[in-house]
Amino acid sequence: MPERRRLSVTAIADLAIVRFIDRKIVDSTNIEEMGEEMLGLVEKDRFKDVILNFDGVEFLSSAALNKLIIMDKAVKNVGGKLQLCSFKAEIMEVFTITRLNKVFDIKKTESDALKALGVTI
Amino acid sequence: MPDSPWDWNLQRTIPSSLDAGHQLIECYLKILDQFGWEGGDLFHVQLAVEEAIVNAITHGNQQSPDKTVEIEFKVSRNETIMRIRDEGPGFCPDSLPDPTSEELLDVPHGRGVMLIRQTMTSVEFNAAGNQVTMVKRRAFE
Numbered sequence: 121m122p123e124r125r126r127l128s129v130t131a132i133a134d135l136a137i138v139r140f141i142d143r144k145i146v147d148s149t150n151i152e153e154m155g156e157e158m159l160g161l162v163e164k165d166r167f168k169d170v171i172l173n174f175d176g177v178e179f180l181s182s183a184a185l186n187k188l189i190i191m192d193k194a195v196k197n198v199g200g201k202l203q204l205c206s207f208k209a210e211i212m213e214v215f216t217i218t219r220l221n222k223v224f225d226i227k228k229t230e231s232d233a234l235k236a237l238g239v240t241i
Numbered sequence: 242m243p244d245s246p247w248d249w250n251l252q253r254t255i256p257s258s259l260d261a262g263h264q265l266i267e268c269y270l271k272i273l274d275q276f277g278w279e280g281g282d283l284f285h286v287q288l289a290v291e292e293a294i295v296n297a298i299t300h301g302n303q304q305s306p307d308k309t310v311e312i313e314f315k316v317s318r319n320e321t322i323m324r325i326r327d328e329g330p331g332f333c334p335d336s337l338p339d340p341t342s343e344e345l346l347d348v349p350h351g352r353g354v355m356l357i358r359q360t361m362t363s364v365e366f367n368a369a370g371n372q373v374t375m376v377k378r379r380a381f382e
Binding site: 146147148179181182183185186187189190192193209210213214217218219220222223 | 259263280281284287288291292295340341346347348349350352353355356359360
């Protein structure tokens with residue numbers, strides 16, 4: 121498995137369940153790394169479906185939102201599904217204000233996301 | 242002379258460096274925390290100040306080592322003011338496209354100013370468009 125600095129990844133067949141190392145996703149270098157590591161999941165590691173679990177993430181900037189949009193497109197390009205889950209209330213508000221809740225498939229919990237993908241553990 | 246309504250204030254000129262900007266933001270957030278700011282109000286302030294300072298450094302000053310960013314913070318228990326000024330040519334905030342419109346919804350840029358406007362009590366740009374003044378009043382005391 122490749123070394124990752126910004127993400128922690130659990131693989132279940134062609135599904136990647138991703139957690140973020142940083143509690144605050146703001147530093148531009150870290151955001152670039154995060155974006156590259158996310159894209160690597162579909163472009164290098166050939167995962168098809170991806171769950172991004174935001175448990176523990178306290179803050180993210182619009183620069184991080186941009187990387188999520190790019191990731192969503194990359195997953196859709198390979199015919200996969202991207203699910204976001206476990207937002208704290210303030211982060212959910214950011215997605216509502218920006219209307220990105222219309223772009224992303226957002227679930228309350230990781231189990232809801234797994235269920236939506238038809239995965240049982 | 243009445244006493245200042247502010248419990249804390251800070252004026253700094255920083256280089257066009259995101260590290261310098263983030264260090265100052267962390268300091269500001271600690272002060273807000275000390276004065277009882279929390280939850281959604283604190284999150285909104287963090288969001289707005291992050292977007293404004295990153296915009297000033299990257300878009301305004303183009304991260305030029307020859308340019309600086311002037312920052313002023315004022316804090317009380319119920320209100321905070323942030324003023325950020327860069328040395329760039331400025332921009333017209335009213336001419337920015339709406340990033341929530343259907344055709345721009347999945348475009349990966351252009352949300353910073355909208356987030357600032359949505360989360361602050363008031364936002365004012367100077368005529369040149371290179372200075373923003375943001376006010377946040379706490380939703381509850």
